[in-house]
Amino acid sequence: MRNEKKGKSGICRIKNAFFYSLSGIRSAWQDEEAFRQILILAILGVGCASVMARDWIEWSILILPCFLALMAELINSAIENAIDFTSLEIHPLAKKAKDMGSAIQFVACVLWVLIWGGYIGQRFLG
Secondary structure, eight states: OGGGGOOHHHHHHHHHHOOOOOOOHHHHHHHHHHHHHHHHHHHHHHHHHHHHHHSSSHHHHHHHHHHHHHHHHHHHHHHHHHHHOOOOOOOHHHHHHHHHHHHHHHHHHHHHHHHHHHHHHIIIII
């Protein structure tokens, strides 16, 4: 069985990918509280970075963990949804997959705190 949507090429493929991505973001916003929280924090982070950063490089470094945390939450939510689609039964491998997805988000948030903490510490405290 072949997925007919995979056969698209050129502009049609790009257009489809764009709308599938928007649908994924919309689904995450509607169904995932954690995504909404991270998105709001990321928007605030980009705003603060726009005020604090002295140049484009500083701004880029400050917004990078904001986007990485958003990507990590999308990956985590995708893993959780795929596991739940397969079965709602508690299984050690399902738990392991969900825990690893959660760990992706944890690592992204630690990176966010380290980069922002280091920047604020260096720039404003010493």
